[in-house]
Amino acid sequence: MVPVVAKELSKIYREGSLEVTAVASVDLEFQSGELIGLFGPSGSGKTTLLSMLGCMLKPTGGTLELFGQDITSLDERDLPAIRKKYISFIFQGFNLFPPLTVYENVMLVMNLKRIDPMVADQRARELLEAVGLGKRMNFLPRELSGGQRQRVAIARALAADAPLILADEPTGNLDHENGRTVMEMLKTLASEQNCCVVVATHDNRINDLFDRVVCMEDGRMLPEKRKET
């Protein structure tokens, strides 16, 4: 099944008589195993597009299908279940729970998914080992560097075992070296776990890592660039 199919997807914000078009008639199709870069300057609509793909925001026009399911026809109350099943997020600000340890932050997602605690425990440990934080499982987020925190956020996203991962400026708060490490992890994730990873960014230094690059300007998609294989 194709993870993401959008046709003429739009989002218009209305306040009184004022209308602001954040995303205008976007058509796109993302496949599993792809690492997609969503580029564009601030205000280009990439965050709004990401919010709609993540079922956090309802489109005002067009259709959106996630894994064959028409999201636009669903009720607001049905969206958490869709997110729980298909989607995971990585944010620029990491958004880790400060009172919870690294391990607990990763476990939280699996608790939400009602995964057996024994299985979840093993998975959390494996994931933290994989992102190089096996020895910092009992640390609080404030005791980690920015790069380490983002790696925890990646482990958390992986713990959700979601086929679609949406990352918003995941390297935004990291230096070049850490940013590249994080992006390489996402690339491995896409190819090895056959996930569809969409990364909204304006960091051109990591351009070479994407399988596809989608550019946005003023809410519209510009002609797409595909990496030559």
Place this chain on the structure above:
Amino acid sequence: MFYIALKIILYDKLRSFFTLLGVVFAVSLIFAQVGIYQGLMEASSVLIDHTAGDIWVTSKNSKNFDFCQPFPEYFYYSALQVPGVQSVDKAIIGWGMIRQQNGGQEQVEIMGYQPDRGVGGPWDLKEGRPSDVKNGNFMIVDESAVKRLGAFKVGDYRDVMARRIQIMGISRGVKSFTTAPYLFTSYSLAQELVTYVGHDNTVFLIIKTLPGSDKGTVIRLLREKLPAMDVLSKEEFSSKTRLYWTIETGVGFSFLLTIMVSFFIGMLIVGQTIYNSTIEHIKEYGTMKALGASTAEISRIIVSQAAINALVGYSVSLLVTLASVKMYEAGGMVMVVKTSVNLIILLMTMLMCLCSAFYSIKKIKNIDPAILFRG
């Protein structure tokens, strides 16, 4: 979710401490108000509650125990004739003055009872016996009267209504709502001291019913036999007295107002701190939502925080209250701490804290996803 709530509380130590302090302050105030109110109410009906009698006969439309009017003694015989009545005892309550040793005067309540029977007399004596007031100018004074009458001991003499009366005993636990000390005398002496009662009148008939007889039927028959009197069960008379002091004097309203203000102050304090904590963690809650948590699941964290605050705050308040009971007693006040009331206050505390979570839950429900995408 409870675990996360606990971790948040332990993480935000200073905020949690002030929240706890707010809950403890509000709940301790509620405990104190309820406890003192109960102490006052128990004092208002202490003689009714501790007197061995099932039914009380008083003058018509008596408002409470302390202000009953005299009525002719011959009703005693009418009451005795009613089927189901085992015994009838006469008793008098009336107001008098006692001269203090330093020359001043204090108002007292004189309780006259039949010394051979003891009904209406003191039930817990530190010194002396109820029958010691028989055949003479004798009285028993409650130990709580020390503050009003000055130090006294058995054998001392005091002037009550210009008559020299000897203290024959000291009772315990008979503190009046009106703060006027109770003096226990023989029935006949009380008739003389409380001049408005007179020799052929009484103030109460205290009736015991025969074992196995139906109290309701006896009350009905007594009402038919004594239509000019009020005939009340012990419980009715006790409640009537308590209700009088609660409503007529404004005591009840004043206590209720303080309890409500404490409740709302507590709710505001807890509400504000939980709301601040929610705002502080709004991105994390938003992330949970993004990862598929429903509003209900996240709300459970907020509600758990409120419940933890309520339980810990309540427990500390209960300990503070129990520790301060003696302090209140030393100050001449009675504070009653009862299990049933404690449970009601626990429910109030839970309600107070859970209501305070309302705005936080509303905030969670309407999280703007855009906040998650801001670095």
